[in-house]
Amino acid sequence: MERRSRGRGGSRGGAGAGFSGLPGSGRQTDFPLRILVQSDMVGAIIGRQGSTIRQITQQTRARVDVHRKDNVGSLEKAITIYGNPDNCTNACRRILEVMQQEANNTNKGEISLKILAHNNLIGRIIGKGGNTIKRIMQDTDTKITVSSINDINSFNLERIITVKGSIENMSKAEALISAKLRQSYENDLQAMAPQSMMFPGLHPMAMMSTSNMGFTSRGSAGFPGGMYGAGPAPYPSMYQSSVPAAQSGGAQGGDTQETTFLYIPNNAVGAIIGTKGTHIRNIIRFSGASVKIAPLEQDRPQDQQTERKVTIVGSPESQWKAQYLIFEKMREEGFVAGTDDVRLTVEILVPSSQVGRIIGKGGQNVRELQRVTGSIIKLPEQGASPPSQDEETTVHIIGPFFSVQSAQRRIRAMVLQAQPLPAGARGGQRGAPSRREPPQQ
Known part of the structure; x- marks a missing residue:
């Protein structure tokens, strides 16, 4: 009989390690x-x-x-x-x-x-x-x-x-x-824990799994530049929370699944896919997310299609890792000049009924989100008639990696606060926010 890890692998058959608490919280950290x-x-x-x-x-x-x-x-x-x-x-x-x-x-x-x-x-x-x-x-x-x-x-x-x-x-x-x-x-x-306030609902392990893997964020999204300066990441996915892997699509089970759309230049698609699909398979394996690149539209001239939509489905942690690896590959392949940050457009879906809450009176909420996260956030103007409860609205977020991550997590947290989870209900619908509590500080 063979004993195997329950987690999805990162490096060298990476295991999903248990994590039972932050230092100083009275709970032991399970370090494998x-x-x-x-x-x-x-x-x-x-x-x-x-x-x-x-x-x-x-x-x-x-x-x-x-x-x-x-x-x-x-x-x-x-x-x-x-x-x-x-x-x-x-x-x-x-x-x-x-x-x-x-x-x-x-x-x-x-x-x-x-x-x-x-x-x-x-x-x-x-x-x-x-x-x-x-x-x-x-x-x-x-x-x-x-x-x-x-x-x-x-x-x-x-x-x-x-x-x-x-x-x-x-x-x-x-x-x-x-x-x-x-x-x-x-x-x-312990040093990373306070930064988790920037990313509500996201376990610090996800941040630590990828931060510093080549980015020079210069303090974007409120992070001190030294913590996220160039250099290797602190921890791989072997230290993420133990979550059984779902059998479908590679996305991790146990957490509410979120859907995010990321747009990459059409000429970057080959680099993201890699030779015979090796790179995108590694992204899927490392992150535990489902990652799919849309084909070219048949009814539009190819020279008019400058971007391709990447659909990412997975837990908040999986989203972080998959999106990070795409941003990082873009940087490695030289799709930005010099030391500039890679800036991409990310879209998430929110209930149309919550658009007003995200925008705020006179646009004050969305302006504050942009100020705090360092990203550009675009929402459609609210219509005169109240939207249906079932409708969803696309939120466009543009910026470097840590900025768009912070914006995503904050917007999802705002939606979650406005829509408490009904008793016995389960997450998993398209674009749903994480329903996990933020890490204890």
């Missing part, structure tokens, strides 16, 4: 331990009919997810271990013992421990002048190396920390490395 193992070791780790991994789970009280079917044909597979620090360390040690036994049986010699860590945490593992990693090596009598930064990209944000030594010493080193990673992660999450 992720390791890489040789593919030919996976069978031994799982055991006959899952007996070995079941025993490890029972003995250590940690949850162990082997991503056996991810990255078919690769030489290494990811394993994600969930639980408190001691339980994770004990489970990792048991896996190392199984691997060493298998290596002995097949004359493969010594094994090593490979820990996966997000690139933004690696600097704190290495330390100034290499001091931290040197101290861990001295304290545990191990040799530790870190993979090259050149190995990361938008879909794989993890670096590999390789530890060599005896099983006992590798286990000690893992405990020290994981403690440092966990503390760094919680510090960053």
Whole structure:
């Protein structure tokens, strides 16, 4: 029997990690331990009919997810271990013992421990002048190396920390490395939490999964430029909330599904799709959203069709990631000059009955939204007759990534406040706002 992660993958078979609270909220953050193992070791780790991994789970009280079917044909597979620090360390040690036994049986010699860590945490593992990693090596009598930064990209944000030594010493080193990673992660999450006020209804993990992956937002949408300056993102989708993946369209279940329309230049379509569809498949896999690009209209001359509509369906977190990756690909492909921000048009649907609320008296609400978010927001003028409750109106939002994200979340929150969820009702209709509470501050 194979234990697999419930989450949708990001990098290296990325798992959906549990998240049980913000630091300081009295609830523990569930930070997973992720390791890489040789593919030919996976069978031994799982055991006959899952007996070995079941025993490890029972003995250590940690949850162990082997991503056996991810990255078919690769030489290494990811394993994600969930639980408190001691339980994770004990489970990792048991896996190392199984691997060493298998290596002995097949004359493969010594094994090593490979820990996966997000690139933004690696600097704190290495330390100034290499001091931290040197101290861990001295304290545990191990040799530790870190993979090259050149190995990361938008879909794989993890670096590999390789530890060599005896099983006992590798286990000690893992405990020290994981403690440092966990503390760094919680510090960053605490620093990010206040910014979530800009994005009501969105979990801070979504912001952290993509922020800094190449953007130079210069403080757009109210963010300090240093937090969102150029550089790698803090955390990949492996740290998002554990939400079972829906079977249809790749969108994550559990959250209300939102529909967003994003417009890209017609000459950018090939870059977004990628060779044989590889890039758009990666966007779908990484974000957990459904992403579809509309074909050219047959009844209009091609030279008159300068933009193509991209329909994105998914949870608020999936929307954030999918839209980010499209903006980022546009920047990478040079569709903007120099250091300018990529500016695209995004459309969301709101109940026509709420248009007046969004515009506000004399347009004061929409002007304030534009001021706070830094985006251009266009709504049609209200008609003389009251609209039907069933009608929807398109809101056009134009601007750089963080600006349009902030505008989307704020507008959806305004609609949600005006339309409380009826008892027993379920979300999921087209363009519906998220019905989750904003993160506790």
